[in-house]
Amino acid sequence: MLSTDYATGAPNWLDLGSPDTDAAARFYTTIFGWDFLSAGEDAGGYGLFQQDGKPVAGLGPLTEEGASSAWTVYFKSPDADATARAVTDGGGRVRVEPFDVMEMGRMSPLTDPAGADFAIWQPGTFQGAELVGKPTSLAWVELHGVELTAALAFYGKLFGWRTQQFEMPGMTYNVLSTAEGDQQATSFGGIVPDPHGQDAHWIAYFEVADPDDVIAKAERNRGTVTMPAADVPDVGRLAWLTDPFGAPFAIIKSVDQTA
Numbered sequence: 161m162l163s164t165d166y167a168t169g170a171p172n173w174l175d176l177g178s179p180d181t182d183a184a185a186r187f188y189t190t191i192f193g194w195d196f197l198s199a200g201e202d203a204g205g206y207g208l209f210q211q212d213g214k215p216v217a218g219l220g221p222l223t224e225e226g227a228s229s230a231w232t233v234y235f236k237s238p239d240a241d242a243t244a245r246a247v248t249d250g251g252g253r254v255r256v257e258p259f260d261v262m263e264m265g266r267m268s269p270l271t272d273p274a275g276a277d278f279a280i281w282q283p284g285t286f287q288g289a290e291l292v293g294k295p296t297s298l299a300w301v302e303l304h305g306v307e308l309t310a311a312l313a314f315y316g317k318l319f320g321w322r323t324q325q326f327e328m329p330g331m332t333y334n335v336l337s338t339a340e341g342d343q344q345a346t347s348f349g350g351i352v353p354d355p356h357g358q359d360a361h362w363i364a365y366f367e368v369a370d371p372d373d374v375i376a377k378a379e380r381n382r383g384t385v386t387m388p389a390a391d392v393p394d395v396g397r398l399a400w401l402t403d404p405f406g407a408p409f410a411i412i413k414s415v416d417q418t419a
Contacts, residue, residue: 162292162299162348166236167338169319170348171301172288173234173281174364175218177227178405181205184229185219187403191377192296192366214290216297224255224269229405232269232279233301233362235319240266240282243318247272250314258282272314274306274360299367299412301349305360308334308353323351328392363400365410371397374411378403 166172178184185196188209196219198207206220222229237243240258248254251273258268264286269279281288291297303311312334315321320339324347325332334351337343368374371389378401379385386408387400398412 161345163346164288164290164292166283166288167340167346168236168238169321169338170236170346171233171298172236172283173218173279174231174289174298175206175220175234176229176231176403176407177220177222177224178229178403178407179222180405181207181219181221184403184405184407185209187378187381187383188219190381191374191383192368194296211291211294211296216289216291229403229407230277230361231364231407231409232277233364234267234279234281234288236288237280237282240268240280243280244268244270246318250317252314260284261286272306272311272360274311276303276306276360276362278362293367293414295367295369297367298364299414300365300410302363302365302410303349303351303360304363305354305358306351308351311351311353361408363408363410365398365412368411368413371399371411371413375399375401 188194189196194209194211196207196209208215209217244254244258247270253271255269255271258266260266263284265284266282267279271277289298293299312323322337322343324335335347336349338346375385375389382404384402386402389397389399391397394415396412396414398410400410402408
């Protein structure tokens with residue numbers, strides 16, 4: 161499962177681009193109980209969501225022309241420049257060439273061949289989120305709207321990800337793990353293939369203590385439920401939502417796998 165001992169290819173950060181960062185900050189601090197800390201004038205309006213004083217995600221203004229509000233998942237790269245070149249070689253697109261974020265690290269926003277946006281983070285002084293898998297922090301990531309074989313080939317070459325298939329009601333679920341370590345212990349996400357329906361995209365799941373309470377708070381604050389809360393055997397209770405500006409995200413109360 162997710163750990164802050166980040167291996168290559170693991171999701172190590174995520175941030176939200178929003179047309180109204182003040183309103184977005186109010187929404188997420190209300191529904192998740194986060195604090196929001198501006199990174200200062202030199203950061204271009206960027207800031208950090210924190211849980212118990214630990215950074216869990218970022219928030220900044222939209223910077224790309226025509227961009228819609230969305231959460232972006234970052235994956236750890238030991239060499240952002242080499243990974244960006246590999247994305248191009250694999251049929252993807254480098255939306256912004258790798259650049260340094262002061263001494264904190266090096267990053268690049270990218271798009272896979274199916275059109276799903278993601279990013280890479282090469283850590284410097286900042287390794288990534290300091291809390292994962294606990295309320296209220298990143299718990300899981302999923303890739304939707306892709307052709308499975310092509311997606312596995314692209315990301316497998318890029319990060320060396322491994323995959324396991326699990327039968328679930330009405331579908332086969334493909335669990336992703338990093339290249340090294342115990343495969344189950346290093347799992348961090350999944351792929352839900354759907355090449356003919358929705359647009360390709362990554363979605364982030366946030367662990368919460370009470371999904372129904374979060375849903376109620378979101379609806380009172382102009383959020384929208386796109387998939388009502390449901391219990392999934394051996395997984396947990398989960399739901400999909402969008403924030404007031406249309407950015408999709410998911411919440412989950414995971415089943416305790418150690419019980």
